[in-house]
Amino acid sequence: MNPGGGIDLRLLTYFLAVADELHFTRAARLLFVSQPALSNQIRRLEKELGVALFDRTSRGVALTEAGRAFLPYARQATVAIRAGVAAVAPRPLLRVDVLDAELALPREVLKRLRLAHRDLRLTVTAEGSVSQRRRILSGELDAGFRGEAFYLPHETLAPEWTAFVLAACRAAGFTPARYPVSTASAAAALELVAEGGCVTVSLRSTPLPAGTARLRLVPELTYPWVMVWHRDRTGDVALGWLRAAADGSRQAHRPDPDDLSGWSQS
Incomplete structure (x- = not known):
């Protein structure tokens, strides 16, 4: 038996979303999955590790001691995998969230970026500031525009x-x-x-x-x-x-x- 051998990037991403939100429904909304599907994947991860990662009570969700111990390593692994994929890509990749596709300043910045670096693969989303912090921490996003x-x-x-x-x-x-x-x-x-x-x-x-x-x-x-x-x-x-x-x-x-x-x- 190989404990943790079935853990993949998706499971780590799901875990990080719930750990950041401490709320299954909000995390599911950010991940664009159903709440039952997310709960099933978290249970699968817990089964792989052989420990409970979250305490689920009527008062809410909290990380267990094992969950707190696992959290920094899950972040490091997720960021490392995504950085490795980017490193071997034939063309550099940059993922940016612009908050709103109609905002003039992000459009101008990205236009200048494309003109200066024509070989850059640029992925642009407009999911908003709520998910930017989580996505940057998990390695899903490289940068984001937001109003402070x-x-x-x-x-x-x-x-x-x-x-x-x-x-x-x-x-x-x-x-x-x-x-x-x-x-x-x-x-x-x-x-x-x-x-x-x-x-x-x-x-x-x-x-x-x-x-x-x-x-x-x-x-x-x-x-x-x-x-x-x-x-x-x-x-x-x-x-x-x-x-x-x-x-x-x-x-x-x-x-x-x-x-x-x-x-x-x-």
Whole structure:
């Protein structure tokens, strides 16, 4: 018996799709197969390996310990096989997703590419940004064009922050495409960044989750913090202490930990 001898590229591709999505129906949709067919192929792979790769419960799908151990090797094997096929091809091959076939910029770039490299075999798809990350990681795709969505909190949560960031973007010469999801905190927003769905502006004091990077803005931005209170309580002793502490901090001119340090991304 040869454990794993029946594993092929298709099985690895199916495994990677489910591992990335942690959802059989979504993975099947991305692979253009039925959900039962995908489940059958995953069971076949598990039988080949002799271990369960996924925990399937009423609460969802998760990788088992064996699945987590197998994942990096499945990625490496898939990328290596596809790279090997490309290496022995008589003409170089490039696979590109353009998000939408009607977009002018990708068309112009690919036109220039064809004119400069007439022997290139160019495969172009327009499946969209949702599948691009998975396909690039699995070796099915070499590059993709996508618009970078920009996270901003909901207007009812922090309208002054949203206005501040939008003004900074416009001053830099662009209007950001807004990410359609809002969260209840800055930390949760950075988790969206870590998932690769968007970029954002963050305060330097906000811890970065794994999978994100912080790029410093030049010139730096400083958020104009203000303190508010009810005018009828202007003479309140405790509020007076708070105002004095704020004035002391400002006069000391210490580096503000909440100076904006830049974009956060995957």
